[in-house]
Amino acid sequence: MKDWLRAEALALGFARVGFASCEPFEAEKARLRQWFAEGRAAHLPYLDPDVLADPGRVLAGAQTALVGFFPYARPDAVPGAAPGSLKLSRYLWGTDYHITLKGRLSRLLRAAQERSPGLQGRVCVDTAPLLERQLAARAGLGWQGKHTLLIAGKDGSWGFLGVLLLDAALERDAPFETEHCGACTACLDICPTQALAPFRLDPNRCMTTFTIETEAEPPVEVAEAIATTGWAAGCDLCQEVCPWNGAPAWGDPELWGRPGRLHEAPAEGLLLGAAQWRVRTRRTALRRVRDRHWRKIVGAILAARY
Numbered sequence: 001m002k003d004w005l006r007a008e009a010l011a012l013g014f015a016r017v018g019f020a021s022c023e024p025f026e027a028e029k030a031r032l033r034q035w036f037a038e039g040r041a042a043h044l045p046y047l048d049p050d051v052l053a054d055p056g057r058v059l060a061g062a063q064t065a066l067v068g069f070f071p072y073a074r075p076d077a078v079p080g081a082a083p084g085s086l087k088l089s090r091y092l093w094g095t096d097y098h099i100t101l102k103g104r105l106s107r108l109l110r111a112a113q114e115r116s117p118g119l120q121g122r123v124c125v126d127t128a129p130l131l132e133r134q135l136a137a138r139a140g141l142g143w144q145g146k147h148t149l150l151i152a153g154k155d156g157s158w159g160f161l162g163v164l165l166l167d168a169a170l171e172r173d174a175p176f177e178t179e180h181c182g183a184c185t186a187c188l189d190i191c192p193t194q195a196l197a198p199f200r201l202d203p204n205r206c207m208t209t210f211t212i213e214t215e216a217e218p219p220v221e222v223a224e225a226i227a228t229t230g231w232a233a234g235c236d237l238c239q240e241v242c243p244w245n246g247a248p249a250w251g252d253p254e255l256w257g258r259p260g261r262l263h264e265a266p267a268e269g270l271l272l273g274a275a276q277w278r279v280r281t282r283r284t285a286l287r288r289v290r291d292r293h294w295r296k297i298v299g300a301i302l303a304a305r306y
């Protein structure tokens, strides 16, 4: 079953696939308590410290997690490259990854259930209360870099994580227990809002929080950084400078799709009304951003330009 699952997942476009146990993350619990006590989840109300460290809370009887690394960046997709355009993070180009990955992993689960009747499973992509990056390291895929993202070794960090929790006890892969950032601090140095300390992120200072997650007013220096850097949705700076992304695994064009007007048109033409916004963001991960929030950000970027 394990070999078959791995082969099928690789055929679905995952560049790396590993298997981890679903035991609670005991070592993570104290760190999590501290992280929440410091108020780092202020704008992420869906994160629950009591559930996060225990995959068994997401699927009753979960024993094994299949974890996949799904590359999404493309060498020809460079945010802000077109004259006058806005910078949209690479993960926002193409079809919404929740749709793509959940669809592929659900197909895999159904096929596994046909082979093994009675097997229970749950597909998790981003939205379930799971420590996906820690699970990926436990499955042997790579390590959490100083920017906190999962670096899949020479395949880099431009990849989504997808998880299939199963109630079957399959053989586990060896966890990835070393980190290979060494003395590098490039991601910490480039972050315009000083959101990063080694292996720790403060979401209250990350530009992505304030362009994607919440309409709350950012701290003044974060608002200034969004306006002056031009990152209108998400931010790739800490990954762009990472040496592990020098020759990474590139994305599947089927997932990535073609760049649209939002990515390439001059910002002036993108102060879109509600109806236009709905059309332009259909089936993309930008759909969760409200049109009024988008207009506010684009307005601030334009004001900083001229």
Ligand code: B12
Residues within 6 Å of the ligand: 028, 031, 032, 035, 044, 047, 052, 089, 090, 091, 125, 126, 127, 128, 129, 130, 131, 132, 133, 147, 148, 149, 150, 151, 157, 158, 159, 160, 161, 162, 198, 199, 200, 201, 203, 206, 208, 209, 213, 233, 234, 235, 236, 238
């Ligand atoms: C909430 C969230 C965010 C928040 C907070 C991010 C964060 N780092 O926690 C915000 C909105 C800022 C965000 C931004 C982004 N996100 Co996000 N996000 C998530 C989500 C939904 C939950 C993450 C979570 O649980 N955070 C909670 C904290 C507690 O986790 P933590 O950072 O690991 O904290 C631990 C460490 O700091 C550790 N620690 C503390 N001290 C020390 C000291 C040492 C020495 C060590 C080793 C560790 C350590 O202890 C803490 C507690 O366990 C996950 C999906 C998922 N379910 O996992 C996606 C996810 C992490 N995001 C993803 C992506 C792509 C992004 C962006 C790149 C998008 C973009 N381009 O704008 C940015 C990257 C910003 C960054 N540098 O992390 C991908 C990452 C893929 C990958 N290769 O790792 C994920 C996995 C989604 C997915 N399924 O693909 N995200």
Ligand code: SF4
Residues within 6 Å of the ligand: 147, 190, 191, 192, 193, 194, 195, 196, 201, 205, 206, 207, 208, 234, 235, 236, 237, 238, 239
């Ligand atoms: S995504 Fe941007 S703002 Fe957030 S930590 Fe990375 S460099 Fe800083």
Ligand code: SF4
Residues within 6 Å of the ligand: 145, 146, 147, 148, 180, 181, 182, 184, 185, 186, 187, 188, 238, 241, 242, 243, 244
């Ligand atoms: S930029 Fe350097 S420190 Fe940051 S994650 Fe990459 S290798 Fe690690």
